[in-house]
Amino acid sequence: MPNFQPTVAEEFPGKGPQGMEHSPETQDNRAWHGWIRAAAFVLGGFAFLYVGVTFWFGRSMWGGHSIWKLLGLRELPLVIGLVAMGVCLRAVRFYYYGRRLGWKVPPWPSFVVFVASFSLTATPGKAGELLKSALLRTRYGTSVAESAGALIVERLGDLLALLILASSGLLLFTGLRNYFFLCVVVVGLFCVAPRTIGYPLLQWSTRYERFRPLAERLIRILHTIDALLKPEPLLIGLVLAVVAWGCEALAFSVLAERLPVEIPLVAAFSIVGLSAVVGALSMLPGGLGGVEAVMVLLLTKLGVDVPSATVTVIVFRLCTLYLMTLVGFCFLGWWKVVNPAAKLPPRSVEA
Numbered sequence: 001m002p003n004f005q006p007t008v009a010e011e012f013p014g015k016g017p018q019g020m021e022h023s024p025e026t027q028d029n030r031a032w033h034g035w036i037r038a039a040a041f042v043l044g045g046f047a048f049l050y051v052g053v054t055f056w057f058g059r060s061m062w063g064g065h066s067i068w069k070l071l072g073l074r075e076l077p078l079v080i081g082l083v084a085m086g087v088c089l090r091a092v093r094f095y096y097y098g099r100r101l102g103w104k105v106p107p108w109p110s111f112v113v114f115v116a117s118f119s120l121t122a123t124p125g126k127a128g129e130l131l132k133s134a135l136l137r138t139r140y141g142t143s144v145a146e147s148a149g150a151l152i153v154e155r156l157g158d159l160l161a162l163l164i165l166a167s168s169g170l171l172l173f174t175g176l177r178n179y180f181f182l183c184v185v186v187v188g189l190f191c192v193a194p195r196t197i198g199y200p201l202l203q204w205s206t207r208y209e210r211f212r213p214l215a216e217r218l219i220r221i222l223h224t225i226d227a228l229l230k231p232e233p234l235l236i237g238l239v240l241a242v243v244a245w246g247c248e249a250l251a252f253s254v255l256a257e258r259l260p261v262e263i264p265l266v267a268a269f270s271i272v273g274l275s276a277v278v279g280a281l282s283m284l285p286g287g288l289g290g291v292e293a294v295m296v297l298l299l300t301k302l303g304v305d306v307p308s309a310t311v312t313v314i315v316f317r318l319c320t321l322y323l324m325t326l327v328g329f330c331f332l333g334w335w336k337v338v339n340p341a342a343k344l345p346p347r348s349v350e351a
Contacts, residue, residue, distance in 0.1 A: 075254050075255060075258070078251075078254055079251040079254050079255060079316075079319050080251075080319055082247045082248065082250050082251035082254070083247070083248055083251050083319055083323070083324070085244075085247045086243075086244040086245060086246075086248045086251075087115065087118075087244070087324060088111075089243055089244035089247070090114070090154075090158075090241065090244045091111045091114040091115065092240060093154070093157070093236075093237050093241065093244075094110060094114045094132075094150070094154065095107055095110040095111065095114075096236060096237070096240075097150045097153065097154070097228055097233065098110055098142075098150070100228060100233050101146050101150065101224065101227065101228075103136070103140065103146075104140060105136060105140050105142065109139070109140070112331050112334065112335055113132050113135045113136055113335070114132065115324075115327060115328055115331040116132075116135065116328055116331040116332040116335055117131045117132045117328065118324045118325055118327060118328030118331075119325060119328030119329040119331075119332045120328070121321060121324065121325050121328070130148065130151065131332075132147060132151065133147035133148055133151070135335060143220070145217060145220035145221045145223075145224060146220075146224045148221050148224075149220075149221040149222070149223070149224025149225045149227075149228065150224060150228060152221070152225055153224075153225055153228040153237065154237075156187070156190060156191055157234075157238055157241045158276075158280070159190070159280060160187065160191075160238060160241070161238060161241035161242040161244070161245050161273075162272075162273040162276045162277045162280075163180075163183060163184060163187060163273065163277060164242055164273070165242070165249055165269045165270065165272060165273030166180060166269075166270050166273030166274040166277060167180070167270070167273075168269045168270055168273075169264065169267040169268075169269060169270030169271075172264070172266070172270065172302070173274075173298060179274075179278075183274070183277045183278070183281065186281060187277070202218050202219050202222070203215075203219070206219075245272070245273070245276070246269065248320060249268055249269040249271075249272040249273065250265075250268075251316070251319065251320075252268050252271065252272050252316050253265055253268035253269075255312055255316050255319075256268055256312060258312070259299070259304050259308055259312060260304070260305070261303045261304045263299070263302060263304075267298075267302060270298070271294075271295055271298045271299065274294060274298065275291045275292075275294035275295045275298065276291060278290055278291070279291035288321075291317070292310075292313050292314070292317060295309075295313045295316075296309045296310055296313050299312070299313070
């Protein structure tokens with residue numbers, strides 16, 4: 001297997017004999033501004049839609065004050081605490097992957113970078129999470145190929161963990177078993193395709209001068225994926241992912257306790273798992289729209305009325321997607337203002 005070593009110019013565009021005046025951080029700032037504007041526009045639009053939908057479905061509930069029972073604040077600290085615990089566990093997994101790849105990133109900066117990436121959650125297919133690659137590259141010189149490969153393994157681990165959670169209450173949603181198995185097939189293809197299809201195709205592409213640079217970069221990403229899909233890192237990462245997403249599902253179960261229909265714990269886990277998988281596979285920004293629709297649909301199948309289901313789902317999404325996006329912006333600002341830039345060694349990155 002060829003060992004492609006990136007040059008400084010490949011890993012740090014703008015550097016080199018003719019480009020030392022353009023730092024990677026300056027170039028990344030231009031890209032970040034575009035992503036941030038797009039994420040803010042999408043989130044703002046959906047926040048306005050959330051408010052409208054909440055008032056629309058709640059109009060029949062104002063008289064009996066039943067909507068206030070759904071919006072009670074006593075459970076919110078517990079819900080937010082469970083969501084935060086899940087994020088911390090996923091940050092631990094990210095740091096663990098970095099250590100497996102030999103990154104020289106201390107625990108706290110690794111945590112800050114991970115949480116800061118939530119600022120761009122509302123981007124198609126979570127492409128904004130590539131922000132982690134940019135932040136680590138400019139401060140610690142980590143390989144873009146390695147960080148991109150780690151991101152792919154993270155997403156695969158999340159999908160597998162969510163499918164495990166979704167399977168817990170599958171018997172309660174007999175009409176959706178076909179959709180579940182379809183998601184299993186799609187996720188399975190994502191896990192198998194890079195090695196069985198992608199690598200031979202990329203090896204063949206290196207024969208042609210026109211495609212060789214891109215093919216070599218993608219092969220370096222596949223090397224990272226292979227390293228993190230070995231039994232030990234795969235098992236550790238999957239366990240952390242299952243527990244982390246289980247915390248978020250438990251947070252949804254706490255909110256669902258206020259519903260007029262009792263929602264079993266396994267059903268809450270299945271609702272969160274299946275809706276998150278559908279949202280991820282839809283490639284919509286942050287799963288916006290898709291996740292909410294699936295969650296409301298599954299709740300109504302358990303006998304919950306549409307207004308109650310809608311309000312509960314919106315509150316849950318505000319405590320997860322919107323709150324973590326806000327926290328992500330705070331951590332991104334801290335990184336840019338407080339954290340001093342690390343002085344990179346002359347040759348500090350490898351694929």
